[in-house]
Amino acid sequence: xxxxxxxxxxxxxxxxxxxxxxxxxxxxxxxxxxxxxxxxxxxxxxxxxxxxxxxxxxxxxxxxxxxxxxxxxxxxxxxxxxxxxxxxxxxxxxxxxxxxxxxxxxxxxxxxxxxxxxxxxxxxxxxxxxxxxxxxxx
Amino acid sequence: xxxxxxxxxxxxxxxxxxxxxxxxxxxxxxxxxxxxxxxxxxxxxxxxxxxxxxxxxxxxxxxxxxxxxxxxxxxxxxxxxxxxxxxxxxxxxxxxxxxxxxxxxxxxxxxxxxxxxxxxxxxxxxxxxxxxxxxxxxxxxxxxxxxxxxxxxxxxxxxxxxxxxxxxxxxxxxxxxxxxxxxxxxxxxxxxxxxxxxxxxxxxxxxxxxxxxxxxxxxxxxxxxxxxxxxxxxxxxxxxxxxxxxxxxxxxxxxxxxxxxxxxxxxxxxxxxxxxxxxxxxxxxxxxxxxxxxxxxxxxxxxxxxxxxxxxxxxxxxxxxxxxxxxxxxxxxxxxxxxxxxxxxxxxxxxxxxxxxxxxxxxxxxxxxxxxxxxxxxxxxxxxxxxxxxxxxxxxxxxxxxxxxxxxx
Numbered sequence: 001x002x003x004x005x006x007x008x009x010x011x012x013x014x015x016x017x018x019x020x021x022x023x024x025x026x027x028x029x030x031x032x033x034x035x036x037x038x039x040x041x042x043x044x045x046x047x048x049x050x051x052x053x054x055x056x057x058x059x060x061x062x063x064x065x066x067x068x069x070x071x072x073x074x075x076x077x078x079x080x081x082x083x084x085x086x087x088x089x090x091x092x093x094x095x096x097x098x099x100x101x102x103x104x105x106x107x108x109x110x111x112x113x114x115x116x117x118x119x120x121x122x123x124x125x126x127x128x129x130x131x132x133x134x135x136x137x138x
Numbered sequence: 139x140x141x142x143x144x145x146x147x148x149x150x151x152x153x154x155x156x157x158x159x160x161x162x163x164x165x166x167x168x169x170x171x172x173x174x175x176x177x178x179x180x181x182x183x184x185x186x187x188x189x190x191x192x193x194x195x196x197x198x199x200x201x202x203x204x205x206x207x208x209x210x211x212x213x214x215x216x217x218x219x220x221x222x223x224x225x226x227x228x229x230x231x232x233x234x235x236x237x238x239x240x241x242x243x244x245x246x247x248x249x250x251x252x253x254x255x256x257x258x259x260x261x262x263x264x265x266x267x268x269x270x271x272x273x274x275x276x277x278x279x280x281x282x283x284x285x286x287x288x289x290x291x292x293x294x295x296x297x298x299x300x301x302x303x304x305x306x307x308x309x310x311x312x313x314x315x316x317x318x319x320x321x322x323x324x325x326x327x328x329x330x331x332x333x334x335x336x337x338x339x340x341x342x343x344x345x346x347x348x349x350x351x352x353x354x355x356x357x358x359x360x361x362x363x364x365x366x367x368x369x370x371x372x373x374x375x376x377x378x379x380x381x382x383x384x385x386x387x388x389x390x391x392x393x394x395x396x397x398x399x400x401x402x403x404x405x406x407x408x409x410x411x412x413x414x415x416x417x418x419x420x421x422x423x424x425x426x427x428x429x430x431x432x433x434x435x436x437x438x439x440x441x442x443x444x445x446x447x448x449x450x451x452x453x454x455x456x457x458x459x460x461x462x463x464x465x466x467x468x469x470x471x472x473x474x475x476x477x478x479x480x481x482x483x484x485x486x487x488x489x490x491x492x493x494x495x496x497x498x499x500x501x502x503x504x505x506x507x508x509x510x511x512x513x514x515x516x517x518x519x520x521x522x523x524x525x526x527x528x529x530x531x532x533x534x535x536x537x538x539x540x541x542x543x544x545x546x547x
Contacts, residue, residue, distance in 0.1 A: 011169065013166050013169070013170075014162065014166070037195060068186070068298050068299055069186070069191055069192060069193075069196070069299075071298075071299070071300055072192055072193065072195040072196040072199060073195065075195050075196075075198070075199045076193075076194075076195035076198075079195070079198065092166075092170055093170065094167055094170060094298050094301060095298070097163075097166045097167065097170060098163055098166070098167070098298065098300045098301060098304075101159065101162045101163050101166060102159065102163075102199055102203075102300060
């Protein structure tokens with residue numbers, strides 16, 4: 001296993017500092033009805049992350065979807081200590097952006113998220129996102 | 139994005155943590171929508187008020203924000219709640235639910251919404267909050283947004299729940315979309331060859347056009363509507379509400395009627411065409427195959443005094459077999475009581491409820507499985523949010539159903 005550090009500069013949606021393991025979804029995430037506000041587990045049937053827990057992860061997905069009440073699901077997670085450590089999007093939309101701001105979850109968008117893999121160690125500091133890949137280099 | 143010195147200082151907490159959070163939201167939304175600057179707003183209208191929708195998490199967040207010192211900087215009104223804040227027992231709500239709903243309203247009162255005394259309604263323009271043409275505002279309720287933009291000529295995007303609260307606390311919103319001239323040109327020309335007459339006909343028309351229009355701005359030609367004729371504003375109110383329910387329309391123009399279309403050519407050179415020959419398909423969209431109806435509901439959007447007068451006229455001296463509920467703003471209910479209209483309706487067996495909206499109420503838990511209404515928007519949300527079957531027809535059909543005890547006599 002060899003490290004492959006990468007740094008990207010995105011756009012700050014919610015400024016902050018965070019570190020954690022990436023949990024990457026190639027599909028959009030809708031928090032209302034898609035993530036259990038009591039447990040942080042993705043419950044949407046057939047979703048690539050179904051059954052996985054978002055708590056403490058650097059959650060990476062293209063963009064949000066679904067009901068605007070989803071902002072409050074993120075707040076509910078944060079109130080119980082089950083929020084993602086940070087959220088990284090390709091292009092953010094209002095529901096998740098507002099959810100991150102009201103829940104104090106660092107959030108950055110306009111990132112090449114296809115370069116991240118689940119399990120990567122990721123550091124977020126303002127607009128700067130650094131990845132220390134755990135992937136094996138061939 | 140360009141921010142003024144004051145805006146930048148608020149963003150780092152110079153006006154307290156509640157304003158900082160509001161500015162963070164306003165700026166983030168501005169970035170997402172490509173705003174180059176913020177714009178002061180003259181008024182705000184807040185949605186996301188129903189306890190059934192926002193739940194305990196939403197209530198807790200609002201309490202924390204208020205606790206941080208969140209106070210509105212501009213006149214702000216509140217969307218309907220799930221229930222009549224004083225008449226909920228007659229609607230059949232449980233005391234626990236009513237207490238939670240009241241708690242949501244209390245937090246907004248603490249923030250200074252409605253000057254500390256919120257009057258929940260989706261029709262603030264019927265109770266004195268009348269934006270001026272060209273005025274920038276930040277409203278959230280989709281039917282109020284489309285009315286303010288189209289009928290009053292004010293300028294607002296369709297704000298989200300927390301986004302509108304943030305705009306009220308910051309007193310500004312992002313300058314994008316319908317705040318800018320370019321966003322207000324119509325790109326869908328709608329030629330109406332059918333002849334809508336009743337308020338419900340305009341609702342059916344809106345439902346048909348909305349599902350085609352999506353986010354576009356429609357430009358209506360051929361509507362048999364003149365300003366200052368009876369119910370002309372109610373017809374435009376329900377037309378816009380339906381456009382914003384089956385579509386995401388936030389502005390429309392009616393040739394010769396709405397203010398911007400009277401002042402200048404509002405149709406973009408490049409536009410698509412839609413022809414509406416018949417309204418039957420609009421009615422068919424929201425008519426489930428049910429004869430048994432448990433409730434007749436008038437007042438989506440909230441009824442005007444004229445609309446309540448029409449209902450009173452039709453039920454006077456009759457005995458209704460079905461519950462007939464009219465929802466409206468509290469000052470409109472008070473006027474209806476003062477004019478004896480509410481008394482006539484109650485004598486027949488109907489009720490006038492303030493503050494409330496059945497589209498966001500837990501209708502099934504109240505015992506309703508099928509609801510008849512004059513509003514395509516009402517039917518749309520009754521089905522999709524409340525999970526009940528619907529009948530959609532004219533006021534005459536709805537009153538006939540209330541008298542006969544079933545749809546279609």
